[in-house]
Amino acid sequence: MSRVTRMNHIGVPVSDLARSLRWYEDVLGIAPSGVTISATNPAIGAVVEVENASMRASFALAGDNVLLELIQYDSPRPKPFTGRNCDVGVMHLCFEVDDLDTAHRDLVERGVHVNADPVVLEDGDGVEAGALAGTKILYLRDPDGIQLELFQLLS
Missing domain, CATH: 3.10.180.10 (2,3-Dihydroxybiphenyl 1,2-Dioxygenase, domain 1)
Structure with missing residues (x-):
């Protein structure tokens, strides 16, 4: 198996991409990188295990070397976040x-x-x-x- 060489990015699903981009920049100073993607593609949906996925994402650089990927799924509609810090997977x-x-x-x-x-x-x-x-x-x-x-x- 190939070894991991470094962390590339951290993906965070959000409910409103524009709002989250503004918040992370205004509150934490994490500016968007200008790199955005969108996908409505069965192969991408299969990779993320979300049937009929339609998504948009933008990247922001946090510090010197960590990319933050904020992702808004337009389809299917996501459920609101309800996890606690103690919940497995959160x-x-x-x-x-x-x-x-x-x-x-x-x-x-x-x-x-x-x-x-x-x-x-x-x-x-x-x-x-x-x-x-x-x-x-x-x-x-x-x-x-x-x-x-x-x-x-x-x-």
């Missing part, structure tokens, strides 16, 4: 920031759903932080309720 995207306190204030001022105030990972009180001790984290949700994490290394 993933979250984590973005590193250089000042989590400033990011937190900005998110709150913009009315973004922030799950709770930032937390510093420290050993004790039911936490074994290990190598991540001193890291500050914050969870938030995008317009579709998808969990995102902001992460600041404090060491």
